[in-house]
Amino acid sequence: MKTEHSRAEMIKEISGVNPLKCMKCGKCSASCPSYNEMDIKPHQFVSYVINEDIESLVKSKSLWKCLSCFACVERCPRDVKPGKLIDAARQIVVRERGKNYLLADDIPELIDPDTPQQLLVSALRRYRR
Amino acid sequence: MQRIGVFVCHCGTNIAATVDVKKVVEMALHEPGVVHAEDYAYMCSEAGQELIHKAIKEKHLTGLVVCSCSPRMHETTFRNAAEKAGLNPYMVEIANIREHCSWIHKDIEEATEKAVILMRAAVAKVNLDAPLKPGESRVTKRALVIGGGIAGIQTALDIAEAGYPVDIVEKTPSIGGRMSQLDKTFPTLDCSSCILTPKMGEVNAHPLINIYTYSEVESVSGFVGDFTVEIRKKARSVDMNKCTGCGVCQEKCPSKKTPSEFNRGLNTRSAIYTPFAQAVPNVPVIDRDACIKFKTGKCGICSKVCQAGAIDYDQIDEIVTEKYGAIVVATGFDMIKLDKYDEYAYSQSKDVITSLELERIMNAAGPTGGHLERLSDGKAPKEMVFIQCVGSRCADNRGKSYCSKICCMYTAKHAMLIRDKYPDTNVTVFYIDVRTPGKNFDEFYRRAVEDYGVNYIKGQVGKVIPQPNGKLLVQGADLLDNKQILKEADMVVLAAAIEPNPDVRKIATMLTASIDTNNFLTEAHAKLRPVESPTAGIFLSGVCQGPKDIPETVSQAGAAAVKAIGLLAKDKLLTNPCTAHSDELLCNGCSQCANVCPYGAITYEDKEVNDHGVRETRRIAVVNDALCQGCGACTVTCPSGAMDLQGFSNRQILAEVDAICR
Numbered sequence: 001m002k003t004e005h006s007r008a009e010m011i012k013e014i015s016g017v018n019p020l021k022c023m024k025c026g027k028c029s030a031s032c033p034s035y036n037e038m039d040i041k042p043h044q045f046v047s048y049v050i051n052e053d054i055e056s057l058v059k060s061k062s063l064w065k066c067l068s069c070f071a072c073v074e075r076c077p078r079d080v081k082p083g084k085l086i087d088a089a090r091q092i093v094v095r096e097r098g099k100n101y102l103l104a105d106d107i108p109e110l111i112d113p114d115t116p117q118q119l120l121v122s123a124l125r126r127y128r129r
Numbered sequence: 130m131q132r133i134g135v136f137v138c139h140c141g142t143n144i145a146a147t148v149d150v151k152k153v154v155e156m157a158l159h160e161p162g163v164v165h166a167e168d169y170a171y172m173c174s175e176a177g178q179e180l181i182h183k184a185i186k187e188k189h190l191t192g193l194v195v196c197s198c199s200p201r202m203h204e205t206t207f208r209n210a211a212e213k214a215g216l217n218p219y220m221v222e223i224a225n226i227r228e229h230c231s232w233i234h235k236d237i238e239e240a241t242e243k244a245v246i247l248m249r250a251a252v253a254k255v256n257l258d259a260p261l262k263p264g265e266s267r268v269t270k271r272a273l274v275i276g277g278g279i280a281g282i283q284t285a286l287d288i289a290e291a292g293y294p295v296d297i298v299e300k301t302p303s304i305g306g307r308m309s310q311l312d313k314t315f316p317t318l319d320c321s322s323c324i325l326t327p328k329m330g331e332v333n334a335h336p337l338i339n340i341y342t343y344s345e346v347e348s349v350s351g352f353v354g355d356f357t358v359e360i361r362k363k364a365r366s367v368d369m370n371k372c373t374g375c376g377v378c379q380e381k382c383p384s385k386k387t388p389s390e391f392n393r394g395l396n397t398r399s400a401i402y403t404p405f406a407q408a409v410p411n412v413p414v415i416d417r418d419a420c421i422k423f424k425t426g427k428c429g430i431c432s433k434v435c436q437a438g439a440i441d442y443d444q445i446d447e448i449v450t451e452k453y454g455a456i457v458v459a460t461g462f463d464m465i466k467l468d469k470y471d472e473y474a475y476s477q478s479k480d481v482i483t484s485l486e487l488e489r490i491m492n493a494a495g496p497t498g499g500h501l502e503r504l505s506d507g508k509a510p511k512e513m514v515f516i517q518c519v520g521s522r523c524a525d526n527r528g529k530s531y532c533s534k535i536c537c538m539y540t541a542k543h544a545m546l547i548r549d550k551y552p553d554t555n556v557t558v559f560y561i562d563v564r565t566p567g568k569n570f571d572e573f574y575r576r577a578v579e580d581y582g583v584n585y586i587k588g589q590v591g592k593v594i595p596q597p598n599g600k601l602l603v604q605g606a607d608l609l610d611n612k613q614i615l616k617e618a619d620m621v622v623l624a625a626a627i628e629p630n631p632d633v634r635k636i637a638t639m640l641t642a643s644i645d646t647n648n649f650l651t652e653a654h655a656k657l658r659p660v661e662s663p664t665a666g667i668f669l670s671g672v673c674q675g676p677k678d679i680p681e682t683v684s685q686a687g688a689a690a691v692k693a694i695g696l697l698a699k700d701k702l703l704t705n706p707c708t709a710h711s712d713e714l715l716c717n718g719c720s721q722c723a724n725v726c727p728y729g730a731i732t733y734e735d736k737e738v739n740d741h742g743v744r745e746t747r748r749i750a751v752v753n754d755a756l757c758q759g760c761g762a763c764t765v766t767c768p769s770g771a772m773d774l775q776g777f778s779n780r781q782i783l784a785e786v787d788a789i790c791r
C-alpha cells in the first residue's frame with residue numbers, strides 16, 4: 001500500500017486542488033445537500049488532505065454520500081473545489097481495487113440503453129480530466 | 130428685570146413626538162420675566178437662528194432659554210447666535226429636553242410635564258444671569274512629547290516641520306522604542322532599523338528638536354497653552370558634550386552580568402552601556418546599580434580608557450524647568466508578564482519564548498547573531514509552534530479583555546520569515562481567529578499559508594509540557610477536524626498580549642488626563658476626537674492610546690501633531706469666564722477649598738478687610754482665574770459659603786431647585 005503522503009499527493013494531482021488555499025470559512029459545508037449524512041464534512045476533506053490522513057477519508061461514509069453536485073466547488077470563495085478532493089479519494093479507492101480505467105470500446109456494451117442522457121453527462125462531468 | 134425669550138425646538142420628531150411643544154411654549158409665557166416664547170422644527174438651523182435673532186431685536190430680549198438638545202451639541206451655536214444679535218453669550222441657557230427628556234420617556238404627558246419643569250428651571254437661572262467676559266491667556270509656542278518611540282519621533286518631526294520647537298523626553302538612554310527592537314516589519318518585510326534609524330537621525334539633527342534621554346517628567350502644572358513642566362535628567366555619569374561614542378568603555382568594563390533590557394534579558398550587557406549600536410544619542414550611561422565603582426569605590430576603568438575624558442562619576446540628577454503650550458503623550462507599550470500563564474511553561478523552559486524575544490533572536494544584531502536556535506542547547510529547531518492570543522481576549526484576571534491587534538500579523542511575519550530562511554523547519558500556528566484587517570494584510574497572511582506552507586490550526590493550546598528529551602509537547606485541539614492534537618515542538622513562541630507602559634498611570638495623574646481600566650489613555654471622543662485627551666492641550670500618539678501597528682501609529686502621530694500645531698498657532702486662548710471667587714467678608718481661611726481643588730488654583734493671601742467698619746487682616750482664599758476650570762468643587766466644600774462660581778452661582782442653583790420644586 002502507498003504511504004499516506006503519496007496518497008495525499010495523488011489526491012492533489014487527480015483533483016488539481018491546492019488545499020492550502022482553503023481559509024476554513026465553511027461555505028462548502030453550508031452548501032452541501034448531503035452534509036447531514038456525512039461523518040467527515042466537506043470543509044474537513046480539505047484539512048484531512050493537508051494533514052495527510054487519507055485512510056480516514058477513504059474509510060469515511062462521506063466518500064459515498066457525496067453526490068458530486070459540486071455546489072461546494074461552485075460556491076467556494078477561494079476556488080478550492082473540496083468536492084473534487086472527495087472525488088479523487090473515490091478514484092484512489094477504485095484504483096487500489098485495480099480497476100483504474102475503462103476501455104473505450106467496452107463502454108457502449110456497458111451502458112443500458114435506458115440510461116438517461118443526463119446521467120451520462122453527469123458522469124462525464126464527474127470524471128472528466 | 131430681565132426680558133427673556135423661550136425657544137422650544139421640535140428636533141424634527143425627536144422631541145416633538147414625545148413632548149407637547151406647544152404646551153411648553155404656553156407655559157413659558159406664564160414664567161416671570163418671559164416676554165416671548167415660540168417653537169420651531171429645527172432651532173439650530175439657519176432659519177431657527179434667524180427667529181432668535183429677530184425676537185432679540187424686536188422684543189429687546191436680555192436673556193434666552195433654548196429648550197432643545199444637550200448643551201454639548203448646540204450651546205455654542207445658540208451663544209454665537211445671541212452674540213450676533215448683540216446679546217452677551219452667557220445670557221443663554223439650554224434646557225435639555227431631548228437627551229434628558231424626550232429620548233428617555235415614553236408617556237407624552239409625563240415628558241411634557243418634565244420639559245416644562247426643565248424650562249422653568251432654566252428661566253429661573255437666566256433671571257439671575259449676568260453678562261460675563263472670557264479672559265485671555267497666552268500660548269507658549271513650544272511642545273513637549275513624552276516618549277521617544279516611533280510615535281513620539283513622528284509627532285516631534287511633524288511639529289518641528291511646522292516651525293515650532295519641540296522637546297522629547299525619553300526615559301531610556303536612547304530614543305527608538307519597540308520599533309528599534311524589531312527585525313523585519315510587516316506587511317512589506319523591510320528591516321525595521323533601516324526605516325527607523327534615518328528618522329532617529331533626523332530628529333537628532335533637527336534644529337528645533339531637543340531630546341532629553343534617560344529623563345523623566347517630574348511634575349506638570351499650568352493649563353492648556355501654558356504648562357510648566359519639570360524634567361528630571363537622570364545622571365548619565367558620562368558628559369554628553371565630550372563623549373565621542375567610541376564604545377571602548379563598554380568593551381573594557383568588567384561588570385558584564387546585567388541582563389540586557391534591549392535584548393529582553395536574553396543576554397547581558399556591561400554596566401556602562403548604550404542599549405544598541407544605532408542608539409540616539411550615541412552616548413552611554415552608567416547603570417549605577419551594576420557599576421563596581423559605585424558599589425565598592427574601586428574600578429574606575431572606564432574613566433581611564435576614555436580618551437575624551439567624558440566619564441563623570443560625580444554627575445547628579447538635574448531638574449530642568451520648561452514651559453510648553455501643548456503636551457503629546459507617546460509612552461507606548463510593553464508585553465504583559467506571563468507569570469500567570471504557567472500552562473505554557475514559559476518560566477520552565479528556555480525554549481518557550483515571547484514574540485518580542487523571537488524578534489531579538491531573528492535580528493542580526495541580537496543575542497544569537499540572527500541565527501534561529503534553541504536557547505537551551507543552541508540547536509536549530511525543526512518544529513516551531515506559535516500560540517496566538519496569549520493573555521489577550523481573556524475575561525479572567527490573568528489577562529486582558531482586548532485583542533492586542535498586532536500579533537496575528539507579526540506571527541504571520543515570523544512564520545513566513547522562518548519558512549523562508551529555514552525551509553526544513555515546520556511551523557504550526559494555533560489560533561482562535563486570524564485577524565488581519567488592513568491594507569494588504571490578509572493577502573500577507575494568505576501568503577504565509579499558501580506560499581510558505583505554514584500550518585494554521587484553529588484552537589488554543591491547552592498546555593505545553595517540557596519533555597525529558599528537551600522537546601516540548603504541545604497539547605491542542607483542531608476544532609475544525611474535531612481532533613485533539615499532540616505535537617512535539619523544539620520551540621514554542623507565545624504571542625503575548627501588549628499593555629500600556631505601566632508608568633503611564635503616573636503621567637496621566639500629573640496631566641489630569643484620563644485612562645481606562647486597561648491603562649490606555651482615553652480619547653476625548655472615541656470617533657470624532659481620537660487623538661485628543663479630554664484635558665485641553667494634551668494629545669495622544671501611538672500605542673499608549675490603544676494597540677496599533679507602525680502604519681497606524683505613524684498616522685496617529687501625524688494627527689496628534691496637527692492638533693498640537695493648531696493650538697500652538699494661536700497667539701491667545703479665550704479662557705472660561707465661569708471661574709470661582711471667594712467673598713473676602715465670608716472667607717475664614719480654613720483651607721478646605723484648596724484641599725479639594727484638582728487644578729491647584731487656590732492660594733491664600735493675608736488681606737486687610739473692612740468688616741462692618743472693623744479693619745483687620747485676614748487669611749483669605751484667592752483663586753487664580755487662569756488655573757480655575759470652573760468645576761465647582763470648592764463652592765460646595767466651603768463651610769462659610771464664601772466661594773461662588775460665576776455663571777453658576779449658589780443663588781442661581783438654588784433658584785433652579787426652587788423652580789423645579791414649585
Ligand SMILES: Cc1cc2nc3c(=O)[nH]c(=O)nc-3n(C[C@H](O)[C@H](O)[C@H](O)COP(=O)(O)OP(=O)(O)OC[C@H]3O[C@@H](n4cnc5c(N)ncnc54)[C@H](O)[C@@H]3O)c2cc1C
Nearest residue numbers: 276278279280300306307314315460461462671672678679
Ligand atoms: C513582537 C512584535 C512585533 C511587531 N512587529 C511589527 C511589524 O512587523 N510591523 C508593524 O507595523 N508593527 C509591529 N509591531 C508593533 C510596533 O512595535 C508598534 O506599533 C510601535 O512600536 C508603537 O510605537 P509607540 O511609539 O507607540 O510605542 P513604543 O515603541 O513602545 O515607544 C514608547 C517610548 O516611550 C518611552 N516611554 C515610556 N514611558 C515613558 C515615560 N514615562 N517617560 C518617558 N518615556 C517613556 C519608552 O521607553 C519608548 O521609547 C510589533 C510589536 C511587537 C511586540
Ligand code: SF4
Nearest residue numbers: 032066067070072083
Ligand atoms: S459535491 Fe459532494 S461535498 Fe460538494 S456539495 Fe455536492 S455533495 Fe457536498
Ligand code: SF4
Nearest residue numbers: 022023025026028076
Ligand atoms: S468553501 Fe472553500 S475556502 Fe471555504 S472551507 Fe470550503 S473549501 Fe475552504
Ligand code: SF4
Nearest residue numbers: 400420421428429431
Ligand atoms: S564605571 Fe564602573 S563599571 Fe564601569 S568600567 Fe567603570 S567601573 Fe566598570
Ligand code: SF4
Nearest residue numbers: 518521532533536537
Ligand atoms: S491580534 Fe490575533 S493573536 Fe493578537 S489578540 Fe488579536 S486575535 Fe489574538
